[in-house]
Amino acid sequence: xxxxxxxxxxxxxxxxxxxxxxxxxxxxxxxxxxxxxxxxxxxxxxxxxxxxxxxxxxxxxxxxxxxxxxxxxxxxxxxxxxxxxxxxxxxxxxxxxxxxxxxxxxxxxxxxxxxxxxxxxxxxxxxxxxxxxxxxxxxxxxxxxxxxxxxxxxxxxxxxxxxxxxxxxxxxxxxxxxxxxxxxxxxxxxxxxxxxxxxxxxxxxxxxxxxxxxxxxxxxxxxxxxxxxxxxxxxxxxxxxxxxxxxxx
Numbered sequence: 213x214x215x216x217x218x219x220x221x222x223x224x225x226x227x228x229x230x231x232x233x234x235x236x237x238x239x240x241x242x243x244x245x246x247x248x249x250x251x252x253x254x255x256x257x258x259x260x261x262x263x264x265x266x267x268x269x270x271x272x273x274x275x276x277x278x279x280x281x282x283x284x285x286x287x288x289x290x291x292x293x294x295x296x297x298x299x300x301x302x303x304x305x306x307x308x309x310x311x312x313x314x315x316x317x318x319x320x321x322x323x324x325x326x327x328x329x330x331x332x333x334x335x336x337x338x339x340x341x342x343x344x345x346x347x348x349x350x351x352x353x354x355x356x357x358x359x360x361x362x363x364x365x366x367x368x369x370x371x372x373x374x375x376x377x378x379x380x381x382x383x384x385x386x387x388x389x390x391x392x393x394x395x396x397x398x399x400x401x402x403x404x405x406x407x408x409x410x411x412x413x414x415x416x417x418x419x420x421x422x423x424x425x426x427x428x429x430x431x432x433x434x435x436x437x438x439x440x441x442x443x444x445x446x447x448x449x450x451x452x453x454x455x456x457x458x459x460x461x
Contacts, residue, residue, distance in 0.1 A: 216427070218456055219247035219273035221397065221437035224445050229254050234264050239446060241268035243453050249395075249435050250296075251276040251304070258295035265296060273433045274300035274369075274395055276338065282324050290331045300395060300433075301328060302336045302369050311347050318360045325365030336369040336395050344378035358389060367392050371437075373399035376417055377407060383418070383425035394432040398422070398452070399439075409438050411448050413455035423459070 220240045222229055229236040233254025240248055247270050253261050265272060275298050277289050282303060293301060303324075306317065325335035343354035351359070358368060368389050372382035386393055400415030402408045412419065426434070434456065441448040 215460065216431055216434050217246035217271070217273070218453065219249045219271075219433050219435045220245045220449055220453075221249045221251065221276075221435050223251040223276070224436070224438050224441075224449060226251070228445065237264055237270065238268055240449070241270050243446075243450050244457065245270065245436075245449075245453060247271035247273035247433065249273045249276065249302075249433075249437075250298075253292075258292040261296045272296045272298035273435060274298055274302050274336070276302045276304035279303050279306060282335075283320070286324060286327060290328060290333055293333050294331075299332070300334050300336055300367075300369075302338050302395065304338045305340065309342055309345075309353070311353075314347065314353050314356060318357060321357065322361045322365050325361065329365060334367055334394065335365065336367045338369040338397070339371055339374055341374045341378040344375070344380060354385075358392070363392055367394055369393075369395040369397060369435075371397040371399065372417060372422055373397070373401055373409060373439075376401055381418075381421075383421040386422070386425035386429040386431075390429040393426070393429040395435060396422075396426050396431045396433070398434050398436050398456075400452075408442070409440050411438065411441075411455070412436065412452035413459075414451070419459075 225236050233256060237248060281289055328335045337357055339354050344352050346352055347356060370385050375382045375385060398412060400410040400412050400417045402410045403416040436452045438448045
């Protein structure tokens with residue numbers, strides 16, 4: 213199998229990071245990750261983040277940035293990415309989800325993505341399960357977002373847990389948007405009725421199919437995230453990272 217670097221999404225460690233952001237990033241490095249995906253800088257400046265990455269040997273795979281910040285402060289967001297060496301900005305979540313909201317969102321993402329592209333940065337969109345709701349034309353909101361934006365302006369960051377939660381097969385989405393999926397959130401799901409977040413290799417998601425489809429789709433970063441955990445988040449990340457190491461050794 214092709215070697216694709218692995219990042220940890222810092223949202224997984226939000227409680228630890230709130231107490232000691234830099235120390236938590238150092239622990240991510242100790243687990244053997246290649247990079248982090250940021251969801252905020254924990255009160256540090258972009259220059260301080262750059263120094264922390266240099267110290268730990270980690271890279272910045274990407275950054276989740278709220279849509280409001282992308283709309284109102286894109287120049288600063290882009291400058292921060294350049295400072296820390298991140299090539300990808302991700303729109304992580306939307307609050308307004310009616311059909312008319314998507315109709316307004318799509319041209320906005322197209323415009324923001326073009327501005328990012330002109331600065332050498334790639335804009336991606338991260339899904340949850342609510343985007344799998346069908347709109348009046350029979351397409352899901354997620355299909356509409358990607359089909360109605362320019363390929364070069366908006367890429368995918370598929371979250372395989374939320375696709376699975378919505379009854380979808382994640383590998384089919386990767387195949388459909390082959391060449392447009394540089395980032396992928398790796399997650400697993402318990403096989404009980406709760407369908408809770410699980411460490412990689414401990415649940416029921418067909419990860420082998422995801423790995424194969426991801427490689428064929430041109431994934432540049434595997435990104436491990438666990439929204440919630442039944443053990444300590446650091447332990448969960450360690451279990452998932454050990455699974456990856458065994459899978460690709």
